[in-house]
Structures are given as C-alpha cells and as structure tokens.
Amino acid sequence: MKATPAIRCLGLTKDYGKTRGVADLDLEVVAGEVFGFLGPNGAGKTTTIRLLMDFIRPTAGRAEVLGMDTFTESVEIRRRVGYLPGELSLYEGLTGKQLFAFFASIRGHVPLDHAMELCERLELDPSRPIGDLSKGNKQKVGLVQAFMHRPDLLILDEPTSGLDPLIQHEFHRMLADTAAEGRTVFLSSHVLSEVEHMANRVGIIRSGSLVAIEDVAALRSKAIRSLEFKFAGGVPAEDWSGIAGVVESHSIGNVAHFTVEGSVDPLLKAIARHEVVDVISHEPDLEETFLSYYSEPADG
Amino acid sequence: MGSVWSKTLFDRRRALIWWGIGFIVLTAGIISIFPSVRNSPELDKLTEELPAALKSLIGERSLTSPIGYVQSRLFQLMVPVLFLVFAIGQGAEAIAGEEHRKTMDLLLANPLSRTRVVVEKFAALCVQMVMLDALLFVSLFLLCRAFDLQLSTVGLAAASINALLFGLLFGAIALTLGAVTGHRGISVGIPTAAAIAAYVWESVTALVPELASYAGISPFHHYVASDPLVRGFVVSYLAAFMGISIILVLIATFTFSRRDLQN
Numbered sequence: 001m002k003a004t005p006a007i008r009c010l011g012l013t014k015d016y017g018k019t020r021g022v023a024d025l026d027l028e029v030v031a032g033e034v035f036g037f038l039g040p041n042g043a044g045k046t047t048t049i050r051l052l053m054d055f056i057r058p059t060a061g062r063a064e065v066l067g068m069d070t071f072t073e074s075v076e077i078r079r080r081v082g083y084l085p086g087e088l089s090l091y092e093g094l095t096g097k098q099l100f101a102f103f104a105s106i107r108g109h110v111p112l113d114h115a116m117e118l119c120e121r122l123e124l125d126p127s128r129p130i131g132d133l134s135k136g137n138k139q140k141v142g143l144v145q146a147f148m149h150r151p152d153l154l155i156l157d158e159p160t161s162g163l164d165p166l167i168q169h170e171f172h173r174m175l176a177d178t179a180a181e182g183r184t185v186f187l188s189s190h191v192l193s194e195v196e197h198m199a200n201r202v203g204i205i206r207s208g209s210l211v212a213i214e215d216v217a218a219l220r221s222k223a224i225r226s227l228e229f230k231f232a233g234g235v236p237a238e239d240w241s242g243i244a245g246v247v248e249s250h251s252i253g254n255v256a257h258f259t260v261e262g263s264v265d266p267l268l269k270a271i272a273r274h275e276v277v278d279v280i281s282h283e284p285d286l287e288e289t290f291l292s293y294y295s296e297p298a299d300g
Numbered sequence: 301m302g303s304v305w306s307k308t309l310f311d312r313r314r315a316l317i318w319w320g321i322g323f324i325v326l327t328a329g330i331i332s333i334f335p336s337v338r339n340s341p342e343l344d345k346l347t348e349e350l351p352a353a354l355k356s357l358i359g360e361r362s363l364t365s366p367i368g369y370v371q372s373r374l375f376q377l378m379v380p381v382l383f384l385v386f387a388i389g390q391g392a393e394a395i396a397g398e399e400h401r402k403t404m405d406l407l408l409a410n411p412l413s414r415t416r417v418v419v420e421k422f423a424a425l426c427v428q429m430v431m432l433d434a435l436l437f438v439s440l441f442l443l444c445r446a447f448d449l450q451l452s453t454v455g456l457a458a459a460s461i462n463a464l465l466f467g468l469l470f471g472a473i474a475l476t477l478g479a480v481t482g483h484r485g486i487s488v489g490i491p492t493a494a495a496i497a498a499y500v501w502e503s504v505t506a507l508v509p510e511l512a513s514y515a516g517i518s519p520f521h522h523y524v525a526s527d528p529l530v531r532g533f534v535v536s537y538l539a540a541f542m543g544i545s546i547i548l549v550l551i552a553t554f555t556f557s558r559r560d561l562q563n
Contacts, residue, residue, distance in 0.1 A: 055405055056560035079411035089402035093311055098301065105302035106410050145406075 004067035006031045006153050006184035007052065011061030014047050022047050022208045024061065029186055034179050036195030036216070037188040039205035045188040046086045048205070049157050052186075053083055066153060079107065082146035086157030086188070088138060092131030096124060096141045103145050115148035121170050135162040147174060153184045160194055172198055196220060226282045227258045227267070232275035243270050304407070304417055308424035312390075319386065319432055324439050326382075330373045331443035338364050366449035367529050370440070375459050379436065380523060383467025384495050387429060391474030392487035394421035395552070399562040400484045414557040418479055422549050425471050433464040451529065458528035465541035466523045470495055472545035472552075479552035482562040495520075 007029035014021045022044040029035045039045050050056045052065055054074035063070045065077045091099055096119065097112075104110040119126045124140040133141065139162045146154060154175075160168050175185055175198050189195050195202055196216050204212045224247065235251040240258065244266040248259040260267055264281075301310045309316075337343060344362050361368030395418065398404045407417065437460040444451050470491045478487035498520040505515035515521045519541075526537035 050405070050561075050563075053405070053409060055408060057558075075411045075413050078409060081409070083406075083409035085405045085409075087402065088406075090406065091311075091403060102301050102307050103410055106304065106412060108411075142406075 003031045005029055005064070006033075006066060007035075007186060008064040009048070009052075009061070010063065012048070012051060012058055012063050013060040014044075014051055014056060015059040016047075021059075022051070022205070025205075025210050027203055027210060027213070029184060031184050032179070032182045033200045034175060034185040034187065034198050036199030036202035037186060037205065038192060038195060038202050039188075039190065041190055043190075043205045044208040045190075045205060046157055047208075049083075049086070049155055049186075049188060052155060053078070053081070080152045082149065082151035082154045084142045084146040084154075084156045084159050086161075088142045090130045090138055090141055093129065095129050096126035096133075096144070099130065099141065100126065100145060100148055104148065107149055110149040112148075114150060115144050118144045118147055118174070121174065122167055136164060136167070139163055140167070143171065143174075147178075150181075151183070153186065154178060155186045157188045158190070159187060160189075192219075192223070221262045224259060224261050225264070227260060227264065228255055228278075228280040228282075229258075229271055229276050230255050230278035232277050236274050238270070240267075240270070243267050304412065304420035305424040305427065308394075308421060309427060312424075312428060316428060316431065320435050323382070323432060323436050326378065327374070327436065327439045327443055331370075331440070331447050331449065334366070334369055334447055334449055337369060340364065366444070366451050367455075370444075370449065370451060370456075370459075371529055374440075375463060375529065376524070379460075379463045380466050380520075383429065383432075383463050384470050384492075386432065387425065387467040387469075387471025388474045388488060388491045388495070390425050390428065391471035391476075391491070392478050392484055394418075394425060394475045394478060395556060396478030396482055396484040396487040399478075399482045404561055408561070415553040418475070418549065418553045418556050422472070422475060422552075425475065426468065429464050429468055429471070433460050436460050436463075452532070454532045455529040458531075458533045461533070461538065462523060462526055462528045462541075465538055465545070466519065469519060469541050469545050469548075472548040476548040476552040476555075479556035480559075482559070 005028045007027065009025045009027040012025040012027075013023055015023075025044075025048060037045055037048070047056070051058055052063055052070055054070050054077070057071065066080055068077050070077065091102075094102065097115075100112055100115040104112055104115070116126065118124075119140075122140045122143065124137055124144065126144075128137075130138060130141055139159075143156075143159060146156060160171060163171060175187075178185055185198075187195055187199060192202075196219070199216055201213060201215055202219060203210055204214070231254050234254045235256045240246055240249040240256070245260045245262050245264065246258055246267055247261050250257055258267060301307045341364060344364055347363055361371060363369055363372055395404075398407065408414065437457055440456055440460070441453060443449075444456070473491040473494065474487045477490055478484065481487065498518040501518040502515065502520040502524065505511045505518070505521070522537055522540065526534045528534065
C-alpha cells in the first residue's frame with residue numbers, strides 16, 4: 001500500500017491573466033522526502049505555495065496536502081504544516097519570543113522549549129523586538145516559527161535568503177533532522193546549489209508550468225557550468241571540443257572559457273598537463289543549465 | 301496574548317492609553333468651565349439669534365442648562381467624531397491593514413479559519429471601544445458631580461452607548477470594506493466620506509423643510525434623534541445600529557472566506 005503523498009496537485013491552475021500564475025500543475029511530493037521546488041523568480045513558485053496554503057484559490061484543478069483538500073480542510077492542514085513566506089513580514093512590535101508565544105497559543109498550547117532551542121541553534125536573541133532585527137535575523141524568526149511546532153510538513157519559500165553561510169549550514173542540519181524524523185520538506189528556491197545538497201528530488205517550474213521532476217543525482221549529471229582557466233604560457237593550442245562534456249570553448253588572451261555539461265573531470269585531467277595560474281568556476285545557473293533541456297524559450 | 305483579539309489589544313495598549321487620556325482631558329476641560337457658562341444668560345440670547353444653520357450645530361437646548369451644554373459641547377459632534385475616527389481606523393486596520401503590512405499570510409498560516417480572524421478582529425474593536433466608552437462615562441459621571449451638573453446617570457450612560465454604537469457602525473463598514481477588498485485606502489476613505497455625507501445631510505435636511513422627510517437616510521439623524529440624555533435608552537435606535545453592524549460583519553466573514561488574499 002502506498003503512503004499518502006504529502007502534497008498532491010491535480011491540474012492545479014491559477015489564472016492571473018497574462019503573465020503570472022500556474023497552469024495545470026501535476027505534482028506529487030512523497031511523505032518523508034525533501035523536495036526542492038526550483039524555478040527562476042516569477043515562475044510561479046510562490047503562487048503554487050499560496051495555493052497549497054489556501055491563501056489563494058485555484059482557477060481550476062485542486063490540491064491535497066497530507067491527504068486533505070486544501071480548501072475544505074485548510075485549517076486542519078495548517079495545524080500540521082509549518083510555513084515560511086517568501087516575502088517575510090513579521091509583527092515588528094513584538095519580540096521574537098512574544099511572536100512564538102502568540103503562534104504557540106493559537107496553535108493550541110505548543111510548548112515553547114523547541115522554539116527556544118531553535119533560537120539557540122540559529123543564534124537568535126528572542127528577547128529583542130523584531131522591528132530592531134536585521135534582515136537575516138528576521139529570517140531566523142521566520143524559520144523558528146515554521147519549525148517550532150514540529151510540523152509533519154514544512155513549506156519553505158526561499159528559506160535561506162538573507163542568512164549568512166554559517167547559519168545556512170545550521171539550517172541545513174535542521175532540514176536533515178526533520179527528514180531523519182520522517183517529516184516532509186517542500187523547499188522552494190531559485191538557486192540550484194541551495195537545494196541540491198538537501199533535496200532528494202526537485203521539480204522545475206518555468207513560466208507557471210512544471211517542466212521536469214528529477215532526482216537530484218540525475219540533475220547533477222546534466223548540470224552545465226562555466227569554467228575559466230588562466231594559463232601561464234598562453235592558452236595551449238589544443239582541440240578542447242573533443243573532450244567529453246565540453247559543450248563550448250573559446251579563449252581571450254591567456255584565459256580559456258569552457259562550458260561543461262555534467263562531470264568536469266575529463267576537462268580537468270586534460271588541462272592538468274599545462275601550467276595553470278588561476279581557476280574560476282561559476283555557480284551553475286539554473287536557467288541556462290536546465291531549462292534548455294525541457295522547453296524551448298517560448299516568449300524570449 | 302493567546303488569541304487574535306487579545307493580541308490586537310496588546311498591540312494597541314499604548315494607543316489606548318493615549319486615547320483614554322485624551323477623553324479625560326476633553327471631558328475635564330469642557331465640564332470644568334460649565335460653572336462660568338451657567339452664569340452667563342447672555343449666551344442663550346446670543347444663540348437664539350443664530351441662524352438656523354448654526355443652531356443645528358449646537359443642538360436645540362439652552363447652552364446654560366446642563367443637558368444642553370453636555371449635548372452641544374460633547375455629544376452633538378465631538379464625541380461621535382472621536383469614536384468615528386477610532387472605529388474607522390481600527391476597522392480598516394483589522395483586515396486591510398494586516399494585508400497591507402503583509403502579515404496576513406503569516407497569521408493565516410496558523411490553524412485559524414478566516415471567519416474566526418474576522419470575528420476576533422471585530423471583537424477586539426468592540427472591546428477597545430467599550431473600554432474607551434466606559435472611561436468616557438465614568439469621567440463624565442464624576443465630573444458632573446464635581447461641578448454640580450444635574451444630569452441623569454441613565455441619560456449619560458445611554459448617550460455614551462449611543463455614541464459607541466454609532467461609531468461602531470462605521471467601524472464595521474470599514475472592517476467589511478477591508479474584508480471585501482483588502483485595500484486599506486478604500487476601507488478608510490469610504491466610511492469617512494460616508495460619515496461626512498451623513499453629517500452634511502443631517503444639517504441640510506434640518507434647514508430645508510422639503511427634504512426633512514428624507515432625513516432618516518442619514519445615520520447621524522438617528523444618532524441625534526434618539527436623544528439619550530433626555531430619553532435614556534431607546535432600544536430601537538441602539539438595536540438598529542448594532543444589528544446593521546452585525547449584518548456587516550457577517551458579510552465580512554462571508555466574503556473574506558471566499559476571496560484570495562492580497563499578495
């Protein structure tokens with residue numbers, strides 16, 4: 001028998017007229033997995049999440065969260081979901097602790113010790129008024145309120161925006177703990193590197209349509225990245241295009257630029273024969289990396 | 301701070317204290333100068349000679365009588381306007397304000413139905429206004445004793461509640477507009493314009509006999525006509541104000557539960 005999916009979208013559509021919105025989204029997130037929801041800004045990630053949370057209503061189709069209908073059973077869904085909005089706005093007049101106490105109370109007396117523990121892990125001072133906090137610290141308040149009642153499903157919209165790298169690391173450990181307890185995480189991002197270490201699978205959304213669902217391992221093998229090498233004695237006159245994975249190459253002065261698909265190992269082995277003074281590796285850009293696989297740029 | 305309504309009160313604690321101080325200062329300032337007004341019969345002569353348009357501004361009774369004085373200086377305009385300002389501001393804040401500041405998503409990520417949010421926000425508005433109204437009544441009651449204004453306690457209580465329910469009606473309009481549109485400007489602007497129109501209409505119908513039979517369109521007319529300082533509690537007026545407010549809040553819960561939240 002198959003377990004109830006944590007999230008199930010059936011032809012989920014939100015028509016906003018011309019540009020934004022989502023169209024005919026079919027998606028299933030397995031209970032217990034960390035699912036990355038990737039797409040460029042404006043692709044419909046937040047719209048999808050707000051549909052799941054019942055903040056907005058679908059034009060067509062429907063969705064289930066934890067086996068319950070997002071419209072008729074929304075209150076029960078939200079009891080078991082932790083949510084972090086993409087554009088976080090908090091009650092600036094409250095302190096972190098007051099905010100957690102307020103949410104704990106309207107959730108039905110959730111004990112606050114887990115929230116306090118999370119504050120310690122994220123190095124957040126909960127006694128300060130939220131209005132006085134930096135953007136990164138506000139984001140921590142948002143994370144703590146999403147995690148504090150140990151929800152069965154976490155829906156996090158761009159969770160790491162504004163967090164410094166050390167705290168991001170701690171956040172990744174919080175996600176790992178959640179997954180280890182068999183709970184589900186639905187994580188949206190516009191940066192592949194943010195989800196590739198955490199997620200088991202990713203869904204890619206573009207212009208409101210789901211263009212692919214992939215295992216992260218499979219995705220990584222398709223990643224396109226660009227590399228630059230600066231050679232000591234000018235760019236060697238070699239035929240780079242023959243090397244496995246190299247999609248494109250050109251050189252300016254003593255610097256060679258490569259666009260590589262999948263593993264960079266064959267290229268590195270080939271280049272290692274020459275004297276290299278500098279290497280620059282660019283973050284694989286989601287848009288150029290993946291979207292070209294799945295759909296032609298429809299409207300430029 | 302265990303619920304939406306108590307959190308709203310918590311947020312409002314400082315503002316409420318200032319409003320309370322304002323009400324005390326206003327009533328003390330006005331009542332404390334009554335003894336000198338009482339001994340100025342020439343004031344009544346002056347007001348008798350006023351054109352009708354200005355008379356309607358101060359009510360129909362002698363300014364040197366306690367009832368006429370309290371009516372004209374407080375309940376004719378000042379107190380209802382203050383309640384209107386308070387209620388419209390808070391009514392608009394309840395739903396549209398929360399959406400405008402983009403905290404509604406976060407609030408509704410909790411297991412709360414939208415109906416419950418509307419009802420609790422309205423309850424918070426009512427509780428705030430009752431607190432201010434109680435303060436108004438108590439300070440008037442004590443000041444009238446201190447400065448020897450012979451007014452019936454029931455009349456004072458009825459006038460205070462009349463003003464509260466009149467203000468609350470416009471607060472309910474603001475809250476409902478916020479629930480329907482999510483737009484704070486609309487939620488403040490339309491009830492404010494409606495209140496001004498209601499006041500102007502009441503003045504115009506008092507002056508133009510041909511229009512007098514249409515005076516009842518204005519809630520302001522009913523606010524003044526119930527004459528609570530003299531007649532005490534007139535249930536039909538109070539029930540009408542309260543009933544319309546409740547109907548508006550029902551409309552608010554219905555529409556807010558069915559629309560998309562603002563992004």
